[in-house]
Amino acid sequence: xxxxxxxxxxxxxxxxxxxxxxxxxxxxxxxxxxxxxxxxxxxxxxxxxxxxxxxxxxxxxxxxxxxxxxxxxxxxxxxxxxxxxxxxxxxxxxxxxxxxxxxxxxxxxxxxxxxxxxxxxxxxxxxxxxxxxxxxxxxxxxxxxxxxxxxxxxxxxxxxxxxxxxxxxxxxxxxxxxxxxxxxxxxxxxxxxxxxxxxxxxxxxxxxxxxxxxxxxxxxxxxxxxxxxxxxxxxxxxxxxxxxxxxxxxxxxxxxxxxxxxxxxxxxxxxxxxxxxxxxxxxxxxxxxxxxxxxxxxxxxxxxxxxxxxxxxxxxxxxxxxxxxxxxxxxxxxxxxxxxxxxxxxxxxxxxxxxxxxxxxxxxxxxxxxxxxxxxxxxxxxxxxxxxxxxxxxxxxxxxxxxxxxxxxxxxxxxxxxxxxxxxxxxxxxxxxxxxxxxxxxxxxxxxxxxxxxxxxxxxxxxxxxxxxxxxxxxxxxxxxxxxxxxxxxxxxxxxxxxxxxxxxxxxxxxxxxxxxxxxxxxxxxxxxxx
Numbered sequence: 001x002x003x004x005x006x007x008x009x010x011x012x013x014x015x016x017x018x019x020x021x022x023x024x025x026x027x028x029x030x031x032x033x034x035x036x037x038x039x040x041x042x043x044x045x046x047x048x049x050x051x052x053x054x055x056x057x058x059x060x061x062x063x064x065x066x067x068x069x070x071x072x073x074x075x076x077x078x079x080x081x082x083x084x085x086x087x088x089x090x091x092x093x094x095x096x097x098x099x100x101x102x103x104x105x106x107x108x109x110x111x112x113x114x115x116x117x118x119x120x121x122x123x124x125x126x127x128x129x130x131x132x133x134x135x136x137x138x139x140x141x142x143x144x145x146x147x148x149x150x151x152x153x154x155x156x157x158x159x160x161x162x163x164x165x166x167x168x169x170x171x172x173x174x175x176x177x178x179x180x181x182x183x184x185x186x187x188x189x190x191x192x193x194x195x196x197x198x199x200x201x202x203x204x205x206x207x208x209x210x211x212x213x214x215x216x217x218x219x220x221x222x223x224x225x226x227x228x229x230x231x232x233x234x235x236x237x238x239x240x241x242x243x244x245x246x247x248x249x250x251x252x253x254x255x256x257x258x259x260x261x262x263x264x265x266x267x268x269x270x271x272x273x274x275x276x277x278x279x280x281x282x283x284x285x286x287x288x289x290x291x292x293x294x295x296x297x298x299x300x301x302x303x304x305x306x307x308x309x310x311x312x313x314x315x316x317x318x319x320x321x322x323x324x325x326x327x328x329x330x331x332x333x334x335x336x337x338x339x340x341x342x343x344x345x346x347x348x349x350x351x352x353x354x355x356x357x358x359x360x361x362x363x364x365x366x367x368x369x370x371x372x373x374x375x376x377x378x379x380x381x382x383x384x385x386x387x388x389x390x391x392x393x394x395x396x397x398x399x400x401x402x403x404x405x406x407x408x409x410x411x412x413x414x415x416x417x418x419x420x421x422x423x424x425x426x427x428x429x430x431x432x433x434x435x436x437x438x439x440x441x442x443x444x445x446x447x448x449x450x451x452x453x454x455x456x457x458x459x460x461x462x463x464x465x466x467x468x469x470x471x472x473x474x475x476x477x478x479x480x481x482x483x484x485x486x487x488x489x490x491x492x493x494x495x496x497x498x499x500x501x502x503x504x505x506x507x508x509x510x511x512x513x514x515x516x517x518x519x520x521x522x523x524x525x526x527x528x529x530x531x
Contacts, residue, residue: 007118008099012092015125018387019088022135023081025395029417031138039073046070051180064180065144083137090143091134094350095125097150102354104157105313107201119376120357124349126384128278132343135394142346144181148174149188150350153319156195184326184347191319191351194307198315249334262293264328269295271324271345275352278342278383281390283404284411285340286333313355320351337413397421405434412438416451419458428462439471449475449483456489460496468493473517481521490514 027033050063050070068086076082099121103111111117124130133139155171158164175192178185253260269292303321306314327344330336360372393399401418408414419434435455438448452475459468472493475486494514501507 011121015092018126018384019391021392021395023084029397029420035138042070042073062182065141087134094146095121098124098350100154105358116357116361120354124353126387128386129342129345131387131390133346135391139343141182142343145178145185146347148178149185187323187326190322194315194318198310198312201312245335249329249332252332263331265293265296267331268299272299282407284338284408284414286408286410316351316355320348323348449479453485453489476521
């Protein structure tokens with residue numbers, strides 16, 4: 001026990017060291033600022049409203065995560081430093097669960113003395129792909145899911161050895177809580193079954209149905225047949241009856257299954273590469289190289305092979321692979337603002353890293369083992385330095401959005417948010433080109449009126465009133481006057497002109513001109529001030 005406590009203390013120390021720069025970090029514009037605006041209106045614990053919501057899309061039903069934010073408001077008073085520390089502690093807890101998960105891949109007599117659990121936990125703790133979820137306050141959702149998925153997996157593995165059914169009941173309860181943290185946790189269900197039915201690491205240790213392999217294999221096969229058909233027909237039903245983004249995505253998938261298959265293979269190959277070589281790190285990954293489709297094919301075959309083998313390390317890989325599958329829906333760019341994201345690998349990493357570490361660490365050839373140890377040391381050092389630097393980048397809006405616009409020049413939201421970062425730091429002239437690019441580079445459904453309003457306001461700040469009026473008029477024309485912030489900004493612009501006018505007649509004329517302009521848009525329909 002003393003050895004375990006010392007190792008876990010070292011683990012938490014390493015995690016806090018690499019994430020130290022983010023503790024005093026800013027709120028990231030976009031989700032963080034919107035989140036804090038909503039939390040400012042929270043004044044009591046409303047558990048009924050959180051867990052029994054009405055009129056809400058189940059796509060983003062995350063009551064446990066929202067409850068943690070309510071805790072931040074009512075207990076921590078939205079202290080950003082404490083909230084960042086909270087994220088780091090949550091991440092440290094997940095790394096601790098990785099430590100205990102890895103122990104179950106070893107024989108009982110090796111668990112106490114082996115360094116592999118600590119190595120796996122540190123690799124997970126400092127892996128650059130965990131940075132986004134840990135440093136971004138609004139990115140906590142994946143951590144919240146992992147905080148309950150990983151204990152559920154530990155309880156399942158303990159049940160395999162003890163055969164105490166209470167452990168399995170608690171594991172199921174923990175799994176339900178994970179789904180309350182983030183809905184994608186449901187993808188752990190096939191992984192949980194893989195862990196249950198896997199053959200034991202040591203033959204002397206009985207596993208569930210280990211004595212009746214045919215029975216276990218039969219249950220496994222029946223589950224996959226039933227589950228596959230159920231998921232297929234459920235998705236077809238949603239695609240046919242839903243007009244939302246999920247329904248649209250499913251219709252795209254079923255309209256061309258061949259194309260959809262290669263889109264998913266491309267994502268699988270890309271994420272597999274990210275596991276071993278995470279660079280370059282990018283907050284807004286909009287497109288990836290189609291060549292990753294070639295890598296995706298052997299990865300899928302490997303997962304199928306491991307499913308058939310039913311080894312426990314293979315079950316870890318299977319669990320991690322299925323936890324990636326919810327991201328497939330996002331790859332068609334209809335649901336989330338970015339089709340690919342590093343944070344989607346947060347939970348899968350917790351299963352993939354232990355399996356890889358134990359497989360490499362159990363090589364018998366002395367020279368191979370020395371090479372593996374050297375590789376592990378180099379990997380930990382490079383990952384730790386990368387995560388420390390990435391935490392520094394994430395600590396300011398200038399840092400993260402400046403990095404993003406360089407790596408994703410097609411991202412309009414990144415340009416707009418980088419413009420905001422420059423604007424808030426008093427660098428107005430440098431902000432204007434980014435506001436302009438975000439406001440004017442649009443087509444069809446990609447148009448966001450917020451970008452045009454920000455551009456207009458920035459022009460007003462630099463006393464370019466004519467250009468500001470043109471930018472705001474464009475927004476009003478495209479939204480038929482039904483965008484409150486644009487109307488407010490236009491009113492502010494005319495107030496500036498009225499204040500600069502010398503004669504009363506000019507002031508009256510400008511006021512009448514403004515009213516006529518706004519009324520011309522109202523003729524197309526009532527203004528929607530809710531936006």
